[in-house]
Amino acid sequence: MDNEEMMASLANKTVMIVDDTSFMRNIIKRAFEKAGCQVVAECENGHEAVAMYQAHRPDLVAMDIVMPQMDGLEALSQIKAMDPDARIVVVSSLGTEDKVETALGLGAKSFILKPFKAPELLSVFAEALAV
Amino acid sequence: MQKPNADIVNAFVEPCLGMLEELAPKTAPIHLGDLRMEALKVSDCEVNLVSMVSGDLEAKVVFGLSTDMAMEVAEQMMSVQVDSLDSVAQSAIIELVNIIIGKTSMALAELAYETQVSPVSFSYGNLDPIGTTECPHPITIPLITTLGTLELDLAFY
Numbered sequence: 001m002d003n004e005e006m007m008a009s010l011a012n013k014t015v016m017i018v019d020d021t022s023f024m025r026n027i028i029k030r031a032f033e034k035a036g037c038q039v040v041a042e043c044e045n046g047h048e049a050v051a052m053y054q055a056h057r058p059d060l061v062a063m064d065i066v067m068p069q070m071d072g073l074e075a076l077s078q079i080k081a082m083d084p085d086a087r088i089v090v091v092s093s094l095g096t097e098d099k100v101e102t103a104l105g106l107g108a109k110s111f112i113l114k115p116f117k118a119p120e121l122l123s124v125f126a127e128a129l130a131v
Numbered sequence: 132m133q134k135p136n137a138d139i140v141n142a143f144v145e146p147c148l149g150m151l152e153e154l155a156p157k158t159a160p161i162h163l164g165d166l167r168m169e170a171l172k173v174s175d176c177e178v179n180l181v182s183m184v185s186g187d188l189e190a191k192v193v194f195g196l197s198t199d200m201a202m203e204v205a206e207q208m209m210s211v212q213v214d215s216l217d218s219v220a221q222s223a224i225i226e227l228v229n230i231i232i233g234k235t236s237m238a239l240a241e242l243a244y245e246t247q248v249s250p251v252s253f254s255y256g257n258l259d260p261i262g263t264t265e266c267p268h269p270i271t272i273p274l275i276t277t278l279g280t281l282e283l284d285l286a287f288y
Contacts, residue, residue: 020225020250021222021223021225021226021229022218022219022222023208023209023219023222023223023225023226024222024226024229066229066233066248066249066250067250068250092233093229093230093232093233093234094233094236094237094248095233095237096236096237096240096245097240098240098245114226114229114230114233115230
């Protein structure tokens with residue numbers, strides 16, 4: 001997928017960002033907004049993510065793993081139980097093989113390791129829309 | 132208690148060095164200060180970030196730094212001038228430590244230690260005990276950079 005196709009596929013998509021640091025949420029938000037996406041919800045833990053997913057049903061979800069109260073893998077599992085078609089990409093600094101396998105096994109579309117560059121992030125989410 | 136060997140300690144130190152070098156690539160190489168094993172201690176740093184490692188290896192990890200260094204680090208992360216350690220600056224430093232501790236967990240996995248890590252907590256001005264009676268001799272590793280000295284305290288249980 002070239003850059004033009006990638007931007008076209010992401011344009012006007014709704015996105016939910018789940019990360020416990022506002023710094024990372026802002027970085028991800030800026031990347032999506034530059035691609036013409038609409039960030040409809042920002043959550044700082046898994047509990048909020050499950051509730052906000054139900055309320056907004058976004059096209060895409062960026063999900064961190066290590067968060068207080070409920071981690072991202074549990075939230076991923078609960079969201080997939082609610083909506084098997086949910087398009088969730090895990091965005092985490094915890095890229096051990098078992099975490100990646102668990103995330104993909106729970107139905108994540110892909111896994112991005114932090115730190116990342118914005119084009120890489122957008123490319124993975126565009127691919128997630130295509131499959 | 133897991134007896135830490137050099138490979139385990141390096142799994143904590145190397146990601147920290149790597150991220151600090153990425154933050155300040157133009158500065159002189161970072162050097163390690165003298166490694167110390169102290170009696171039950173309390174951090175004397177103004178800013179402390181703590182994460183707990185559990186699983187095959189159990190440890191408390193404390194990243195201690197001065198207010199000035201914390202602001203310098205936040206400034207490098209955010210690419211804007213930072214005049215105080217507000218919630219946005221704190222969030223940037225927490226994310227840096229999240230990435231370091233994530234890389235540590237990956238390095239430990241390569242040594243066949245499966246671990247989980249807790250969310251990073253940030254404390255400013257609080258004197259947090261580093262060790263416990265179960266770990267009376269935490270290892271302190273000073274990482275000396277041109278941004279200041281980051282003190283890495285490791286307590287293994």
